Amino acid sequence: MKPRLALVPGEPAGVGPELCVQLAQRPRSDCELIAFGDPGSLLAAAQALALPLQLLDEHQPVRSAGDLRLRPVANAVASHFGQTDPRNAGAVIGALNAASDACLRREFDGLVTGPVHKAAINAGGIAYTGTTELLAARAGCEVVMMLANTVVRVALATTHLPLRAVPDAITVAGLTRTLRITWQALQQDFGIDEPRIAVLGLNPHAGEAGHLGDEEIAVIEPAMRSLREQGMQLIGPLPADTAFLPQKLAGFDAVLAMYHDQGLPVLKYSGFEQAVNLTLGLPYPRVAVDHGTALDLAGKGTADPSSLFAAVETCARIARRRQERAAGNGK
Incomplete structure (x- = not known):
């Protein structure tokens, strides 16, 4: 079976949502993707980029470019490109927690995360040093x-x-x-x-x-x-x-x-x-982009999606290797 990967766009005012929209334009043969995030942010990014986006229930089949399965995690307020809002910190962390918990329950085989804005999260009243540390605490492991x-x-x-x-x-x-x-x-x-x-x-x-x-x-x-x-x-x-x-x-x-x-x-x-x-x-593979929220690029369609594409490919490859190893061990 193809690995099922949870995808978290990250900061809604940054480039994360539009990178996910670009990702959805490419049919995947190596994995199934289900996003955890705010529907409005993803649809606004698709509109800004003039790209098709059809948000599906996570159990619906992906049939065409622009289809993206979604487990919604709604923002507290509407997001605006390039302008972080601390009121949405809870939704950003909520999406990460929901996706990591789903991986821990073995509903998913891996986690791919977009960029988050540390200052906005802390300004929202949530103590946060990094997603690596958050996921480690959630899983209770080094x-x-x-x-x-x-x-x-x-x-x-x-x-x-x-x-x-x-x-x-x-x-x-x-x-x-x-x-x-x-x-x-x-x-x-x-x-x-x-x-x-x-x-x-x-x-x-x-x-x-x-x-x-x-x-x-x-x-x-x-x-x-x-x-x-x-x-x-x-x-x-x-x-x-x-x-x-x-x-x-x-x-x-x-x-x-x-x-x-x-x-x-x-x-x-x-x-x-x-x-x-x-x-x-971690008990599951987690791969993230290696860049920040790029607030100055958000909504302009100029952000390079290469790191997100590489993150998905890497996570799918590791998840598949773990599946094969588990199958070989008779688990």
């Missing part, structure tokens, strides 16, 4: 954020933290957990039998043997040593300024960066349009 394109996969040891808080957040236990989750995902979801993971140092030149900081010696190396003894292929700690050279990347299946802006600028420079954001460790 997760890892990974961003990937056709050039490189970058996992993160820490995610949305102020830079001054990063060193204290990097621990032997945390790194061990992160590397195990990443290793398992590379095997199970990407089909890599013996993954090779490059681990970056925290400090310039990976600490220069302790002269530029001792986190590599005191924290990173002990975590790697323990996991190497268990059979994991871990390379590093490596200086971040040279680890992404093409000849080095060719020998890695993924890179573990210590903080958000250590690895992601390189990934986005190498292929921003095709990059996706994965949450590793």
